[in-house]
Amino acid sequence: MARIIVVTSGKGGVGKTTTSAAIAMGLAKRGHKTAVIDFDVGLRNLDLIMGCERRVVYDFINVINGEASLNQALIRDKHCDQLYILPASQTRDKDALTQEGVGKVLEELSKDFQYVVCDSPAGIERGAHLAMYFADDAFVVTNPEVSSVRDSDRMLGLLSSKSRRAERNEEPIKEYLLLSRYAPDRVKLGDMLSVDDVQDILSLHLLGVIPESKSVLTASNSGVPVILDDKSDAGQAYADIVARYLGEDKPHRFIDEKKGLLAKLFGGK
């Protein structure tokens, strides 16, 4: 049985697709057979971030409608043979995504895969609802910024009431906080909510902090998940997150400011 992870946030532009691509790659690199699904019908982008946009033949909706088999639609990642991508459809018909259809695809994937990562679209419409409905774990991607924190809290409410686990009175979805685009220097100046502030408000288990990093844009420019850039801070942050998720005890990094030479000379602590 596969473990189903939803990457969600409510708000757009906080890093859901970047995170989905990174953690799916991270899990696969560690030898776990992983599938990552784009639920953003009409606005497919995971394929671009994963660098497989030119290899898309069939998509998620084709599989649901029986126009293609799952094996025909899954794209094997070029960097890691344990990773497969199921792209979203570019059709404008949002109703094409049905609960029954999504359930069937996830069930079939579960037979063969260890992890299925569901990249949720922004908002609380059908795509976002179905991405979280079947989940076992939820990665709530949040930026240290008021609208993102508020929307994350809204998603927590939906995770606890509008999921299959909630409807069946099963053990609730495990929720984790991924705080992204974090800038320790701005936190220190009092211009940005700190990790502790966000945790005080959301009371979530912190899986990791991803620092604001130039490497995220470079990675998306070239269509390579940022976790493969193991020299970059964001890449290392995602690697830590995958390790923690798999039960390893990794101390948190990237929460405090990197000290330059001047700060070392003048800094007290």
Add this chain to the structure above:
Amino acid sequence: MSLLDYFRITKTSSASLAKERLQILVAHERSSRHQPSYLPQLQKELLEVIKKYVNVDQEAISFNFEQDEDQETLELNIVLPDHPTKNV
């Protein structure tokens, strides 16, 4: 304290303001999360009925919904004005 800290102006940071606003908002939104979905409509219709007989405005009426282990309470508070009755 470092030399740099010495020159920093102390004022309420925007981050602490953000935290305060969020805490209030999130607490409010969480409390209304478990309310039945018909509540806003019920509130609207009750207000219309009350308005037929009493001169009250929106602010004079407050709704409070609470949920315990085994019971749900809907509390309705109306502050009556000095000359409440309408000539019906």
